[in-house]
Amino acid sequence: MASRKTKKREGGALRAQRASSNVFSNFEQTQIQEFKEAFTLMDQNRDGFIDKEDLKDTYASLGKTNVKDDELDAMLKEASGPINFTMFLNMFGEKLSGTDAEETILNAFKMLDPDGKGKINKEYIKRLLMSQADKMTADEVDQMFQFASIDAAGNLDYKALSYVITHGEEKEE
Numbered sequence: 001m002a003s004r005k006t007k008k009r010e011g012g013a014l015r016a017q018r019a020s021s022n023v024f025s026n027f028e029q030t031q032i033q034e035f036k037e038a039f040t041l042m043d044q045n046r047d048g049f050i051d052k053e054d055l056k057d058t059y060a061s062l063g064k065t066n067v068k069d070d071e072l073d074a075m076l077k078e079a080s081g082p083i084n085f086t087m088f089l090n091m092f093g094e095k096l097s098g099t100d101a102e103e104t105i106l107n108a109f110k111m112l113d114p115d116g117k118g119k120i121n122k123e124y125i126k127r128l129l130m131s132q133a134d135k136m137t138a139d140e141v142d143q144m145f146q147f148a149s150i151d152a153a154g155n156l157d158y159k160a161l162s163y164v165i166t167h168g169e170e171k172e173e
Contacts, residue, residue, distance in 0.1 A: 023089045032089070039088050050083040052076060102166040109158035119155035122148075 024032060042050050044057035052072045059067045079087050112120050112128070122145065129136045129144075136144075147164045149157040 023086060023093055026093050027089070035089055035092060036085065039085050048084055050088065102162050105162040105165055106159065109162065113158070118157060118159050119151070120158055122150055122154045122156050125156055 027035070039050070042054055042058045044054045052069070055072045055075060056067060059065070076083070079091055081087060083091070109120060110116070112125070126141050129141050130138065144161075145156070148161045151157070
């Protein structure tokens, strides 16, 4: 009987280990390296975990010294346990997977393209994004346009932009 319990416990630990290691397969090696650099910057005391003091120090290094404890606590509560690098990756994976599916984004753009040309005038989309719902700033729109294909007539290729939003920047070959 004891050996079955031991096996069960070992199996559970193995399953937990497998589940946490799967997060690495969600990212490319270059992304993992970038997350590692970000984690290292935030882990101010270099103990392998991000805690409240690390967050305070990180904010302070960015010039923000008036962060409230309850804000920091809320950030830490987003994790299901202590924030080591694997947990950090899991958290980013969850946030990034919150992006709408490419088809959903395409359908939203298609509503603004009654002729179905696959393009929308850049100035028109800029006006909409800065005046409707969750209004974007001019800087945010310009930042988005950096990843968009815009032709000589000033039309945005929304199919290509939808791809970049859901899959990351297009690979140059």
